[in-house]
Amino acid sequence: MKHSRLFAAGLVASLAMAGTASQAIADNDEITRGQLMAASCKACHNAAAAEKGVPDLSRVSAGVIQSQMRAFRDGERDATIMDRHAKGYTDEEIEAMSVYFARF
Amino acid sequence: MHNFTRRHFLKAFGITSAAALTGIGLTPHAAHSAGKAHVVVVGGGTGGATAARYLKQLSPSMAVTLIEPNATYVTCYGSNWVLGGFESIEAITHGYDNLRDRDGVDVIQDKVIGVDADSRTVRLESGDSQQYDKLVMSPGIDFKYDDMPGIEEADAETIPHAWKAGSQTELLRAQLQAMPNGGVYVMVAPPNPYRCPPGPYERVSMVAYYLKTHKPRSKVIVLDPKEGFAKQGLFEEGWAEHYGDMIEWRGGSNGGRVEEIDVSGKTAHADGGQERVRADVMNFVPAQRAGQIAHDAGLTNEQGWASVDQRTFKSVMDDNIYVIGDASVAGAMPKSGHAANNQGKIVAAAILRELSGQEPLDPSSASTCYGLITPDYGVSIAAVYQYQNGAQAAVEGSGGVSPLGQSSTFRRQEAEHTRAWYAGITQDIWG
Numbered sequence: 001m002k003h004s005r006l007f008a009a010g011l012v013a014s015l016a017m018a019g020t021a022s023q024a025i026a027d028n029d030e031i032t033r034g035q036l037m038a039a040s041c042k043a044c045h046n047a048a049a050a051e052k053g054v055p056d057l058s059r060v061s062a063g064v065i066q067s068q069m070r071a072f073r074d075g076e077r078d079a080t081i082m083d084r085h086a087k088g089y090t091d092e093e094i095e096a097m098s099v100y101f102a103r104f
Numbered sequence: 105m106h107n108f109t110r111r112h113f114l115k116a117f118g119i120t121s122a123a124a125l126t127g128i129g130l131t132p133h134a135a136h137s138a139g140k141a142h143v144v145v146v147g148g149g150t151g152g153a154t155a156a157r158y159l160k161q162l163s164p165s166m167a168v169t170l171i172e173p174n175a176t177y178v179t180c181y182g183s184n185w186v187l188g189g190f191e192s193i194e195a196i197t198h199g200y201d202n203l204r205d206r207d208g209v210d211v212i213q214d215k216v217i218g219v220d221a222d223s224r225t226v227r228l229e230s231g232d233s234q235q236y237d238k239l240v241m242s243p244g245i246d247f248k249y250d251d252m253p254g255i256e257e258a259d260a261e262t263i264p265h266a267w268k269a270g271s272q273t274e275l276l277r278a279q280l281q282a283m284p285n286g287g288v289y290v291m292v293a294p295p296n297p298y299r300c301p302p303g304p305y306e307r308v309s310m311v312a313y314y315l316k317t318h319k320p321r322s323k324v325i326v327l328d329p330k331e332g333f334a335k336q337g338l339f340e341e342g343w344a345e346h347y348g349d350m351i352e353w354r355g356g357s358n359g360g361r362v363e364e365i366d367v368s369g370k371t372a373h374a375d376g377g378q379e380r381v382r383a384d385v386m387n388f389v390p391a392q393r394a395g396q397i398a399h400d401a402g403l404t405n406e407q408g409w410a411s412v413d414q415r416t417f418k419s420v421m422d423d424n425i426y427v428i429g430d431a432s433v434a435g436a437m438p439k440s441g442h443a444a445n446n447q448g449k450i451v452a453a454a455i456l457r458e459l460s461g462q463e464p465l466d467p468s469s470a471s472t473c474y475g476l477i478t479p480d481y482g483v484s485i486a487a488v489y490q491y492q493n494g495a496q497a498a499v500e501g502s503g504g505v506s507p508l509g510q511s512s513t514f515r516r517q518e519a520e521h522t523r524a525w526y527a528g529i530t531q532d533i534w535g
Binding site (some may be wrong): 008024029030032033035039040041042043044045046048049051052053054067080081083085086087088089093 | 121158162266288333337442445446449450453456457460462464467468469470484486487488490497502503504505506517518520521523524527528529530531532
């Protein structure tokens with residue numbers, strides 16, 4: 001019993017240090033569905049893709065992401081492919097994902 | 105990070121007495137101990153490298169080991185562009201330095217030869233072993249040569265599949281370069297399900313592009329056991345526009361079902377022996393199944409693929425093993441690079457949430473399969489997948505293929521997006 005307590009206390013101390021060493025993408029509490037959706041978008045919308053003309057969404061505000069996703073979905077903005085993607089999301093889902101891009 | 109929970113603590117450290125935890129005063133910092141588990145990822149392709157990288161990024165203090173037999177990975181996507189003659193094999197080859205040095209993944213170049221689920225151990229070819237709390241298997245595909253009379257795996261040295269990219273891609277490229285003007289390239293296409301549904305038809309397009317440019321009197325014949333294929337209308341529209349009658353596709357009921365391959369004569373026997381199609385360059389893409397190690401580990405079903413809980417990609421056979429990528433059965437998600445990339449993220453989130461004692465998410469992911477008909481003519485199929493009613497399903501009303509009858513500007517934009525997609529997703533996977 002005592003051994004276990006010591007083990008756990010030491011673990012807490014070492015992990016506290018590890019935690020300050022790196023900036024995790026995840027929340028301090030839990031990974032959310034919105035975060036996972038945003039992670040999916042990131043495959044095509046990151047810095048490497050931006051060099052070839054596709055927007056890096058980590059540089060786009062949550063508000064603009066929301067308005068443009070709705071515009072693609074509702075046919076108010078022309079697209080080659082984003083109209084087909086945007087139709088897969090509700091307003092709530094668009095909002096949920098939009099706040100995570102700035103953290104990538 | 106993740107809430108430290110009693111359940112996780114018990115799970116990760118094997119402490120059986122809950123009393124051991126009382127009065128310790130777990131602080132929020134203890135959340136990081138969720139990351140003290142050891143996750144082993146088998147296979148450094150699209151699914152495995154994504155899973156390893158995202159696990160480590162989402163939980164930096166977690167120990168993540170990636171085991172991959174090769175020093176580099178050559179993507180199957182993009183390999184058709186090498187055959188087209190306008191992309192190099194180096195440009196589609198990726199190493200593990202960034203995963204190792206920037207992300208802190210322990211990358212081991214070795215081959216997993218066995219999985220002992222009871223002791224949670226993987227055995228390696230070198231004689232070493234690795235113990236895991238959670239195991240992610242991303243073994244890709246292997247081929248079912250037994251399904252085609254007359255040809256065996258060793259014959260891939262003369263009749264390449266080029267369906268695992270690398271030396272096979274270079275071999276097929278060299279054969280096309282050596283083929284005389286006026287020669288015949290024959291693709292024997294695979295039956296469903298197989299890696300990359302539009303892949304054979306992009307390949308045919310790229311071979312035709314190379315031949316039209318360098319050997320315009322040549323012919324491209326596709327012998328296909330299927331009656332139709334992914335993005336068929338788009339491919340046929342593009343073929344007619346750019347290659348005239350150079351490409352001939354024969355479906356299953358139209359002489360496309362190959363029953364035997366005569367390797368030395370490079371001849372495919374089809375249509376009940378009525379049809380003999382002789383090739384100068386033959387490209388046989390065999391029927392497929394999950395990678396061998398998934399079978400050896402007892403994770404596959406009667407069809408040769410790994411059944412999983414499609415919410416988390418946890419194997420239905422074992423509580424601590426997950427299977428992602430082409431090897432898994434993933435509902436509406438195709439066996440594609442983009443699906444494997446998404447599954448790497450889904451499985452990372454699922455493992456971290458489980459280790460933290462949280463309920464699983466209902467994952468949602470977006471996927472695009474681009475393909476080139478010429479270097480300046482791209483087409484796509486898009487989908488948004490959600491976990492619904494026990495399976496990965498396409499969201500109703502979303503996704504679909506590029507529209508027919510579009511302008512050359514539209515096709516050129518999609519070709520540019522194809523290259524942007526490649527640059528983006530490979531950075532997402534290998535850093």
